[in-house]
Amino acid sequence: MEHSLSLWPRRVLWFCLLAAAGCIADLWTKQVVFASSELFHGSEWWLIEGHVGIQKSLNEGALFGMGQGKVWLFAVFSILAAIAIPVWLFYYRAAEDFWLTTALGCIMGGVLGNFYDRAGFSGLTWDRFDPTRQGDTIYAVRDWILFQASDQWVWPNFNIADALLVCGAIGLVLRSFYLAPDEDDPKKDKVS
Structure with a gap:
């Protein structure tokens, strides 16, 4: 048990560093991209011509634009996740597992980044995005990464928070099905 307790400060620090970073x-990155007066549809900046670029867009929904207009519902889900993740890690002791701590740190970073936008903290207004809503505060996630295989196959724009959420979810799936428990896992030492 003593060995397990010595892990906690490191796991708390690791989780907080991942989430904060x-x-x-x-x-x-959202601030930098959205400070530009360009980069709207038709004025993209291509890093790899026709395939990877930067283009501003707003998402009032969730993954792939599902649930458009339900921004407050997703904001509530974000708050619940921001409470549930530390409870799972530190009350239910999931932090004893390095991979769970890492995956959930990534997810927490993504949750916080997108919640910031959904709560309207970015300070943006709809002006150029939707002139009919000019002056209204934007309560939407700022997306800017553009990826497409061709003009017919265009991935919905996303941001770093979205990438963190997906990487964290993949990490949870891999941990569940493929990765062995940590060497620090006290359950491993139990004799059946």
């Missing part, structure tokens, strides 16, 4: 990277 992910959220900061997300919010900083």
